[in-house]
Structure formats: structure tokens, C-alpha cells
Amino acid sequence: MRVLPDIYLVNENINKPALREDISANTNLDYLIMSEQRITISLPNLLLIVASSLLLVLLWQLRSLLVILMISVVLAASIVPIVNWAETMRVPRWLAVIMVYLTLIGGFSGTVVLIGPTVIEQIELLLRQLPVYVESLRTVATNVLSRLTDDAPTLVGQLVDTQSLTNWLIRSSQQLVLRSYSLTRGILGGFFSLVLALFISGYMVADSDTLIKSLVQFFPKPWDAKLAAQAAPIGQRMGSYIRGRVLVSGILGIFITTGLSILGMPEFALGLGAIAGVTNLIPFIGPVLGAGPALIVALAKGGWVLLWVLLLFVIIQNLETYVLDPLLVGSSVGVHPLYQLLSVLGGVQVLGIIGAVIVPPWFAGVAALIENLYLKPKLRSEHREAIDRAKNNSDLPPLTPSA
Numbered sequence: 001m002r003v004l005p006d007i008y009l010v011n012e013n014i015n016k017p018a019l020r021e022d023i024s025a026n027t028n029l030d031y032l033i034m035s036e037q038r039i040t041i042s043l044p045n046l047l048l049i050v051a052s053s054l055l056l057v058l059l060w061q062l063r064s065l066l067v068i069l070m071i072s073v074v075l076a077a078s079i080v081p082i083v084n085w086a087e088t089m090r091v092p093r094w095l096a097v098i099m100v101y102l103t104l105i106g107g108f109s110g111t112v113v114l115i116g117p118t119v120i121e122q123i124e125l126l127l128r129q130l131p132v133y134v135e136s137l138r139t140v141a142t143n144v145l146s147r148l149t150d151d152a153p154t155l156v157g158q159l160v161d162t163q164s165l166t167n168w169l170i171r172s173s174q175q176l177v178l179r180s181y182s183l184t185r186g187i188l189g190g191f192f193s194l195v196l197a198l199f200i201s202g203y204m205v206a207d208s209d210t211l212i213k214s215l216v217q218f219f220p221k222p223w224d225a226k227l228a229a230q231a232a233p234i235g236q237r238m239g240s241y242i243r244g245r246v247l248v249s250g251i252l253g254i255f256i257t258t259g260l261s262i263l264g265m266p267e268f269a270l271g272l273g274a275i276a277g278v279t280n281l282i283p284f285i286g287p288v289l290g291a292g293p294a295l296i297v298a299l300a301k302g303g304w305v306l307l308w309v310l311l312l313f314v315i316i317q318n319l320e321t322y323v324l325d326p327l328l329v330g331s332s333v334g335v336h337p338l339y340q341l342l343s344v345l346g347g348v349q350v351l352g353i354i355g356a357v358i359v360p361p362w363f364a365g366v367a368a369l370i371e372n373l374y375l376k377p378k379l380r381s382e383h384r385e386a387i388d389r390a391k392n393n394s395d396l397p398p399l400t401p402s403a
Contacts, residue, residue: 075198126268233372241360245283275290
């Protein structure tokens, strides 16, 4: 007797009503099981979305603390080389941290005491005379347009409202500063936040090895060792960037103050030099912001002062671009200038002036992490694959012509 396979029996009996009902019932059962499995699989994803949303809300509530931590990391990265050098001179690490911070705080406090009152006085005088300078700018624009059209006064009056422009400049500056202070709830909160950032950064530097080990232990092997090895290059890139920017800004502030004093603007030289030095901490847009007030004052004075002041800032900008930045900052950021500019603009939009200063070094650190953990291994792997392909091609026997 010939035994048919099961599949033939199914095909033979597929038209029987009972068998069709069994197959339909089994199909419905399989569909219900698959639907139940899909619901079970999607539940962890739903929990993950809820947990991520709660985490984002928590981080937003703790944004002031996060900003303090970001500042602390930047400060710690900037003083690590000095502390490491002091440790090689057999100075205890904790004592080296205290000595560095006392030196920096003493130097900053002495500078504020020496030039602070004069700078504030000159800036206040500049703000009081700002409407006069804006009116002078309007007069110059009217004279220039008068050579092109007879309706120059009407045209300038429609385009430039002196009082509104002055109020807008003052209001925009205040909003930019207040956006930074809003994270710390005022001047007293800002002072407390600065002290807290100094304390946290000092603790980071004094016990950096233990802190790094406690952070990377949450990652599986071999990523814990890889991430621990990236602490030094990330800190070096962030620290070299912020140290270079501070040195460049200080040097340019001194040069601009001296130059404006020589060019006939001694009543505003120190205040304008301080503005230019502080704004120069902001890459790309900082030099433009620092040059604006000086050019407005020079325009109001008339004569050749505007030309000389403009020439001064052109020389200063070239000095920064071709001498100071390559020497003191170098290629510490390691990313395209467009991405740097976007990081500055994003920092200003979110955190105000503070963001424009601390976001670029963080961007440099993230760029170093991506470069060392992804880009360089990717390039090495592609290089090895190219070498292997070249070897395989060289091992092939040469083609012989057919007879």
C-alpha cells in the first residue's frame, strides 16, 4: 500500500468542510497570538517613551544645575594642565587646586578693583550719550543720501527712528544679559552659582581619576576602558580652547584700549576696550559686537577719527586671525567653522551670553569623542579593507591569452 505524504492528504482533503473550518480556526488563533505578541512587544517601547519624557521634564527643571555643571567642566578642563604640572613638582593635588584657584580669584579681583569703577563710569557715560551718537549717525546717512535723492531727510526719517533705535539697542542688550541671569535667578544667584561652579570644578580636578572610574563603570566592556581613555583628549581640547580664548581676549582688550587712547578717544578707551575684550570671548560674532560701539563713537566725533578707528580694528582682527588664534588657540576645536558658528548661535539662543562662551568648548569635546571613537576607527577599517583588496588582487594569477 502506498502512503502519501501529509501535504498530499491536506491537498486532497482541502475541500472538505470540516477541514476548512479547522484551518480557518487555526488561522484565527494564529492571528490572535501574533496580535497579542505585538501588544506585548510594544509595551516596553511605550514605557521607554514615558520614561524618556519624564527624564526630559526633569532635566528641564534642573537646567540651572546643568548649566553650572557645564561651567564646572569647562573650568576644570582649563586648569588641569597647571595642576598636573604642580603635581610633578611634588605638590599634593588638592593643594595645587587650591593654590591655582586662589591665584586666579586674586588676579581677577585685583583687576576688577583697579579698572572696574572706571569701566563702569565710562560705559554709563556712553549709554547716556548714545542718543546723540545715533543722531549723528542719522545725520551722516542723510548727508550721504542727499547726494542721491532730494527726499533724503524724509527717507531717513522713515527708515531710522532715533529714539526707537536707541531703545531697541538698550533693550536688546538687557534681554541678552537677563537671559543669562534668568538661569541663576538674579545677581545674588549668579554669584552663588559661580562659587558653586568653582567648588565643583575644584573637586573634579582634585579627584578626577575616581570620578572618571565611577562614571564609566556603568558601560559594558570594552566601552568602559575606551571612554576612560577619552577623558584626557576631551579635557585637553576643551581646556586649550577656553585658555586660548581668554588669553586672546585679554591681549586684544589691552591693544584696543591703548589704540583708542592714542586716536583721541581717551574718555571711552577703557570702557570700549573692556567691551571689545569681553565680546571677543564669543567666536565669530564677538569681534563685530566689540567694534560696533567704538565705530559709533568715532563716527560722532567726525573727521579722520572714524577712518583711524576702523583701521585699528581691521589690524586687530588680522592680528587675531593670523597670529594670536593660531598661536594660542590653534586647532583646538577640530570642527568646521560653520559648525562652530552654529554652536555659538545655539548657545546664545538658549543660554544667552553664557551659552556663547561655554557651548563651543563643549562642542569641541564632543567632536573629539566622535573623532576618536568613530571616525578614526572607521578610517582605519577602510584602510585595512583597501589593503586586503589590493593583496587579493595581487595574488590572482595573470590572465593568459587563449590559444
